[in-house]
Amino acid sequence: MNDIAEAPRLQDCPNWLYLLHEFDALYRHGSAGGSRLIRAHRKRVRDSLASIIDSNPEIVARPAEMKPVTAHFARALDLGERGAVAGLARALSRVADRLTWEYGYEKVPKALARKYAYCEVLGPRGPVRSEKLVLGFVLFAPNTTYPQHSHHEIEESYISIAGAWSENDAAVHAPGSLIFNRPGLEHRITTGEVDPCLLAYAWTGSEERLTTPGMKLTAPRKARMIQGI
Numbered sequence: 001m002n003d004i005a006e007a008p009r010l011q012d013c014p015n016w017l018y019l020l021h022e023f024d025a026l027y028r029h030g031s032a033g034g035s036r037l038i039r040a041h042r043k044r045v046r047d048s049l050a051s052i053i054d055s056n057p058e059i060v061a062r063p064a065e066m067k068p069v070t071a072h073f074a075r076a077l078d079l080g081e082r083g084a085v086a087g088l089a090r091a092l093s094r095v096a097d098r099l100t101w102e103y104g105y106e107k108v109p110k111a112l113a114r115k116y117a118y119c120e121v122l123g124p125r126g127p128v129r130s131e132k133l134v135l136g137f138v139l140f141a142p143n144t145t146y147p148q149h150s151h152h153e154i155e156e157s158y159i160s161i162a163g164a165w166s167e168n169d170a171a172v173h174a175p176g177s178l179i180f181n182r183p184g185l186e187h188r189i190t191t192g193e194v195d196p197c198l199l200a201y202a203w204t205g206s207e208e209r210l211t212t213p214g215m216k217l218t219a220p221r222k223a224r225m226i227q228g229i
């Protein structure tokens, strides 16, 4: 046995590997709903993910971290395991005690700090390390409004795992739905009254952008102007 401790690789950590396989299956076998843009995004995510898995990346141990909203995580997983994206929910539950829940903003509105957090599972900071793609999960408490924001030069898709939610008051999304946000698209999320909402997300973009996404909520005045109120 080698005495020198080496960083573990993906193939040494089956639970992270199975979680990525579940992501891969969703972006490989789901539908693009006839949208050329969504089809291209889905392909970018799965091509990038396949090459990352092939490269057997390093696993970076990050300290597990909770946030107030993680009190809703068990319920979200229970709902997820009964729903259309059960495989991903189950695989996520196997790494539940190793997730690093965070806010991603320098300034988090007080109300939001109790009702929202996200965790990355693949990205520049790990736990599965890659600069070419970001995969993660976002959790919302019931009755949450996630203020308007956009992502500069980053393409984003959400896959709904548990709960009911709406983006820009346009539709109600159920488990299994994929929602695509083009770079720069302003979006605001609201969640249903009774249950928490758990979404998986994927970000594609340049390595530079994925490493420093510069998350900012749109200033309320600008948000009002964009919404026309």
Ligand SMILES: [Fe+2]
Pocket: 149, 151, 156, 181, 187
């Ligand atoms: Fe977003």
